[in-house]
Amino acid sequence: MNVTGAIALYFIVWWMTLFTVLPIGVRSQEEAGEVVPGSEIGAPTRARMGFKVLLTTLISIPVFLAIWFGGSLIEW
Secondary structure, eight states, rough: OOOHHHHHHHHHHHHHHHHTTTTOOOOOHHHTTOOOOSSSSSSOOOOOOHHHHHHHHHHHHHHHHHHHHHHHHHOO
C-alpha cells in the first residue's frame, strides 16, 4: 500500500470510529435539567469533543494497523 492509500484508509477508519465514539457519555439538556431557552431540549449539555477526538485517535490507530498489517499478510 502506498502512502496516499494508507492516509485514505486511516482517515476512513478514524471517521467511522468517531461516529461510534460520539454517543459515549452524552447527556441531553432535558436529562440534566438544564434546558437553555431557545435551544433544542435534546442538545447535549457538554459535548467534550476534545476528549472524543483523542479517544477516536487512540482507538483508530490499532484498528488501522491491524487492517494494514492484515492486508499485508494476505498480499504476501
